[in-house]
Amino acid sequence: MGFLKICVLRRNACTALCFWRNQIVEKPLVRKITTTSARSTVMPAWVIDKYGNNEVLRFTQNMMIPMIHYPNEVVIKVHAASINPIDVNMRSGYGATALNMKRDPLHIRIKGEEFPLTLGRDVSGVVMECGLDVKYFKPGDEVWAAVPPWKQGTLSEFVVVSGNEVSHKPKSLTHTQAASLPYVALTAWSAINKVGGLNDKNCRGKRVLILGASGGVGTFAIQVMKAWDAHVTAVCSQDASELVRKLGADDVIDYKSGNMEEQLKSFKPFDFILDNVGGSTETWALNFLKKWSGATYVTLVTPFLLNMDRLGIADGMLQTGVTVGSKTLKHFWQGVHYRWAFFMASGPYLDDIAELVDAGKIQPVIEKTFPFSKVPEAFLKVERGHARGKTVIKVV
Known part of the structure; x- marks a missing residue:
């Protein structure tokens, strides 16, 4: 067994252990702060406060910056995101029953507590903070990920993801290119x-x-x-x-x-x-x-x-x-x-995909790129259908 295979096995074992620990921990563990400079407690983001058509999208500069609550989580500074058809459908309320059950398995939340909800599944960016059990990433690493639809999304300055959902970004791609692929x-x-x-x-x-x-x-x-x-x-x-x-x-x-x-x-x-x-x-x-x-x-x-x-x-x-x-x-x-078949969030699968990308076997297909200020226009474009590749949002 080669060194690479041993690393993969160690990573998968660590992922399984972190998952098990997250199921039994009663209180969030103290997070390990890995940035040296103080940050604001709020950030810019595109959110919805109810389900509906494109008018429900709202830009705010006062969304709370996400915090690490479990030892296998990381905070990513979002450089680029993208819009998928599921984002358009979720904006309109698609899947809300199942996704809210996943967000709250014990059914103790009041209806509507998922708001304000940030959409966006893809992210390419830089690791800012790591939980205590994160072994494969460190602050400053360039990473990519696809965030499950029951979690807060990526149309924001920062996003929290589980370590087993993250992968090192393909070296051959820019953040804009990388954000078009994960989901x-x-x-x-x-x-x-x-x-x-x-x-x-x-x-x-x-x-x-x-x-x-x-x-x-x-x-x-x-x-x-x-x-x-x-x-x-x-x-x-x-x-x-x-x-x-x-x-x-x-x-x-x-x-x-x-x-x-x-x-x-x-x-x-x-x-x-x-x-x-x-x-x-x-x-x-x-x-x-x-x-x-x-x-x-x-x-x-x-x-x-x-x-x-x-x-x-x-x-x-x-x-x-x-x-x-x-x-x-x-x-x-x-x-x-x-x-x-359904979407499956997986850092190890993204590792395999990154190898194909860096080997020149996979290239991103981007139809159009929008600035962060034009997120509603990007939603309308995706909503019209007939895509020829992906619609990407430059956040930074």
Whole structure:
């Protein structure tokens, strides 16, 4: 076992220990202050005080600076963030029932106590303070991370994240470039690697179909699948075809040029389908998988959070279980695997992704960059859809 593998094992063991300690600690441990100069107690941030349309976004210079409460946490000074579709949906209240349950498992909070709520999932910045148990980072380290949606977000001057959610930023990227990747990269990684079971050892020659290939998740998925030597067919509109070809797609299908099912009949069956679109695609996409060969369809469009918003926690979870169970069983008897995938925050996965980035296998795809003062405009852009990569916010 090489030195690198030993370090990874030590880091994973430390992460597990920190998680266990956080579950049993009754009082926050005294944080280790690692900055030498005094800071203000407030910071600028974009927040919402209620759910709604874009008018609920509010700029404040008096948001309390986040503090370390657990020994495995770090404070990051945000240099850049980005806007994802989930931020737009959360602004409107999507997933509030489930996310508030995660924020408050004992249900002791009063409704609305999540406000003021800071959105934004991606961060690239510099470590300012470290908790007592943080071993792999120190003040001054350049890092990147994707913050889980139940935590306060990154559209602010500082953000607190768990040490197991952070990774050293790829050396080849600026903060602006790095901020475009973590959330979409980890979402795609979850679907392809953790749920789909594909990796650099078993992917060579696999036929992959990516639906919705020109957005943030799609553009990352194309690149990682090509880095693992798969054959990639990308579905997007004609005006995005040049982009996805540059990223490595072997075949490109314009979904606006005619019936998708008819177009796909001329292609050989696929080993893996990643669906970023959802809706009616489920009714026909699985027909183009190889039967009885372990072929897998993974969708990132699930009704889990919507069910809980609509039906409540208990009934929503029950309905979700019935839906995924019935679909999984139905397609299993037809010779293919049907799966749902979700974003997973993970510093170790970002370590692997950073290696691919610095090796030149993954490049950020940024459609537009906004200054911190133009966050509402960035939300409107993402809300319009038809993304060609990511929308990034320069905070510093």
